[in-house]
Amino acid sequence: MKNSKYLLSLLLLGAGIVNSNAQTESQIFPIVTVPIPKEIALEVGGMTFLPNDELAVATRRGEVWIITNPYMKDGEQPKYRLFAHGMHEILGLNYIKGDIYLTQRAELTRLRDLDGDGEADEYRTMYSWPLSGNYHEYAYGPMLDKDGNMVVTLNLGWIGFGESMSKWHGWMLKFTPDFTMKPFATGFRSPAAFALNNNGDVFYAENQGDWVGSGSITHVEEGDFLGNPAGLIWADQPGSPVKLRKKDIPDTGEPKYDVAKRVPGLKTPSVWIPHSIMGNSTSGILNYSDNGNMGPFKGQLFVGDQAQSKISRVFLEKVKGVYQGMVFPFREGFSSGILRMNWGSDGSMLVGMTSRGWSSTGKEEYGLQRLTWSGIMPFEVQTVKAQPDGFELEFTMPVDEKTARNAGSYKLSTFTYKYHHIYGSPVINQSPRNIKAIVISPDHKRVRLVLDSLKEGYIHEIRTEGLRSKGDNTPLLHNYGYYTLNKIPDGEKVVATAENKPTGSMQTSNAAQGMDHHHMGNMTATNSKITGSTAAGKHITKQPISWKNGPDKTILLGTKPGLKFDITNLTLKAGTKVKLTFANTDDMLHNFVLTTPGAGNVVGEMVMKMGLDGEKYDFVPNSAKVLAHTTLLQPGKSDTIYFTVPKTPGIYPFICSYPGHYTVMKGQIKVIK
Numbered sequence: 001m002k003n004s005k006y007l008l009s010l011l012l013l014g015a016g017i018v019n020s021n022a023q024t025e026s027q028i029f030p031i032v033t034v035p036i037p038k039e040i041a042l043e044v045g046g047m048t049f050l051p052n053d054e055l056a057v058a059t060r061r062g063e064v065w066i067i068t069n070p071y072m073k074d075g076e077q078p079k080y081r082l083f084a085h086g087m088h089e090i091l092g093l094n095y096i097k098g099d100i101y102l103t104q105r106a107e108l109t110r111l112r113d114l115d116g117d118g119e120a121d122e123y124r125t126m127y128s129w130p131l132s133g134n135y136h137e138y139a140y141g142p143m144l145d146k147d148g149n150m151v152v153t154l155n156l157g158w159i160g161f162g163e164s165m166s167k168w169h170g171w172m173l174k175f176t177p178d179f180t181m182k183p184f185a186t187g188f189r190s191p192a193a194f195a196l197n198n199n200g201d202v203f204y205a206e207n208q209g210d211w212v213g214s215g216s217i218t219h220v221e222e223g224d225f226l227g228n229p230a231g232l233i234w235a236d237q238p239g240s241p242v243k244l245r246k247k248d249i250p251d252t253g254e255p256k257y258d259v260a261k262r263v264p265g266l267k268t269p270s271v272w273i274p275h276s277i278m279g280n281s282t283s284g285i286l287n288y289s290d291n292g293n294m295g296p297f298k299g300q301l302f303v304g305d306q307a308q309s310k311i312s313r314v315f316l317e318k319v320k321g322v323y324q325g326m327v328f329p330f331r332e333g334f335s336s337g338i339l340r341m342n343w344g345s346d347g348s349m350l351v352g353m354t355s356r357g358w359s360s361t362g363k364e365e366y367g368l369q370r371l372t373w374s375g376i377m378p379f380e381v382q383t384v385k386a387q388p389d390g391f392e393l394e395f396t397m398p399v400d401e402k403t404a405r406n407a408g409s410y411k412l413s414t415f416t417y418k419y420h421h422i423y424g425s426p427v428i429n430q431s432p433r434n435i436k437a438i439v440i441s442p443d444h445k446r447v448r449l450v451l452d453s454l455k456e457g458y459i460h461e462i463r464t465e466g467l468r469s470k471g472d473n474t475p476l477l478h479n480y481g482y483y484t485l486n487k488i489p490d491g492e493k494v495v496a497t498a499e500n501k502p503t504g505s506m507q508t509s510n511a512a513q514g515m516d517h518h519h520m521g522n523m524t525a526t527n528s529k530i531t532g533s534t535a536a537g538k539h540i541t542k543q544p545i546s547w548k549n550g551p552d553k554t555i556l557l558g559t560k561p562g563l564k565f566d567i568t569n570l571t572l573k574a575g576t577k578v579k580l581t582f583a584n585t586d587d588m589l590h591n592f593v594l595t596t597p598g599a600g601n602v603v604g605e606m607v608m609k610m611g612l613d614g615e616k617y618d619f620v621p622n623s624a625k626v627l628a629h630t631t632l633l634q635p636g637k638s639d640t641i642y643f644t645v646p647k648t649p650g651i652y653p654f655i656c657s658y659p660g661h662y663t664v665m666k667g668q669i670k671v672i673k
């Protein structure tokens with residue numbers, strides 16, 4: 001009897017049925033939507049609380065709204081009041097020393113309500129910078145640093161690659177209290193957010209792009225060069241603390257960490273945020289200070305993602321003077337693309353969103369939501385600290401000894417990205433790590449994993465799917481994360497003994513895949529058995545020999561700004577032989593994937609689960625729902641494919657399956673008789 005029960009539970013697990021003890025994000029961290037009046041397009045670019053607990057929100061449309069009672073206390077609706085308007089794409093807003101400051105495209109602005117009627121009547125330019133007119137020259141900030149300076153960052157323009165087309169774009173600038181400007185650091189590409197941690201150190205969030213293999217957060221210090229060389233054209237200007245010049249930056253495709261070893265001044269990320277798994281476009285950063293009430297993670301950072309409408313959690317530690325740490329999933333399912341987060345006076349997190357022009361998995365065009373904590377203790381990996389021979393995981397609750405002792409509960413691998421002028425990077429040099437010993441603390445709250453080796457400079461994927469809590473056997477709310485190991489600490493190593501020898505053996509195959517909907521990465525380096533859909537003949541780049549008279553139809557498909565194909569509706573006869581060229585003229589990576597009727601979203605969702613493997617397969621899942629596809633195209637590149645229109649009439653969706661794009665970047669082929 002006992003055995004059959006055990007077997008049944010195994011079968012249920014295998015079928016992907018969730019453990020009844022399993023916690024959910026929505027149970028522990030409920031999201032409350034703050035209603036927005038229909039006539040207000042609250043495309044959030046900046047947010048700040050005012051001393052009277054009103055929330056000021058700046059929009060990309062150039063308005064500043066003041067919201068009373070965003071908490072909906074006493075069941076009352078929030079009230080919205082227009083405070084200022086007519087400005088140019090505000091992407092940062094902050095209440096500093098008694099005034100409201102914001103960044104427009106071209107300037108740092110101070111707003112004052114001089115006559116006290118609740119509306120700004122003085123818009124003062126505190127500092128302005130040149131613009132070329134390129135659409136990608138965003139400006140963000142200001143934030144007050146620990147010395148009382150205001151910090152602003154300026155985006156690179158985009159002309160098929162990132163370019164600093166006007167002075168100080170690609171830079172972080174500081175402004176003294178009398179608004180004297182001091183260039184502080186460069187190498188930024190799209191620095192949408194920055195914040196101070198508890199020590200007052202500045203961290204900024206970067207987005208994948210040219211010279212940026214994946215999103216990240218990085219500790220910024222004066223004179224740093226963060227990686228994109230475009231801003232270096234201003235490095236010889238008066239006041240620049242940056243010593244590097246464009247010619248000093250090699251374009252070899254080696255890992256950034258390796259290049260930084262011989263190019264002093266090149267700064268590598270404190271924590272990489274693996275692209276398509278942890279997010280696509282790193283946005284807001286919020287320090288979990290005493291103002292927040294979001295579970296047992298004080299001192300850590302929350303990092304928003306615009307495209308995937310979710311928030312990650314980052315634990316940082318300093319080893320040999322350098323920041324490094326772990327990024328964990330935290331909360332997904334927000335209504336639009338996250339750009340800004342602030343702590344409310346009740347410790348909840350106000351989350352401001354927009355998706356216009358930058359698609360997101362949250363379907364709304366904009367939104368304002370409040371993330372709250374129910375008070376239920378999540379079973380999570382609280383921190384991961386590097387050890388001389390591995391990692392020490394600390395948990396929010398005691399772990400079950402048997403599962404913690406079993407090597408099969410874990411999966412570890414290492415990988416990194418290329419540093420080059422090309423947009424993004426595949427995952428490179430991926431290899432598994434093995435566990436030699438496991439030491440469990442007497443209180444069962446810490447588990448030290450001793451590995452066969454560590455790889456300095458690499459991202460260490462740490463999966464803990466088999467772990468359960470002590471007593472009630474609860475699985476972890478999130479069972480994976482990524483530790484960026486910039487430095488291996490010194491100290492005593494654990495000697496392997498019979499006592500700390502792991503039971504079981506590590507997962508080295510994909511047998512467990514599909515058992516857990518959170519299981520997205522695949523770490524086995526030897527995994528070559530997944531047949532890419534290329535093998536299935538869905539990416540045909542030569543005209544089939546049987547097409548004696550050539551294609552019946554030649555289609556040129558392009559892109560439009562804002563994640564769009566330039567053609568979204570095609571009508572074709574069943575059986576038409578098509579030659580299709582897809583040319584990516586946009587500033588992001590795109591592909592073309594034709595699916596079976598009704599399967600556009602399904603295929604898009606499959607891609608989100610491909611994890612680390614996604615890019616290897618051009619984000620095309622190996623599925624019968626995919627009929628034809630191009631490769632994943634760099635900006636400025638094109639691909640020509642040949643396919644035959646299906647015989648069955650119907651509506652056949654086509655999408656860009658790059659993670660997160662499918663919700664807006666889509667079209668359809670109407671197949672007729």
Ligand SMILES: [Cu+2]
Nearest residue numbers: 590656658661
């Ligand atoms: Cu796309």
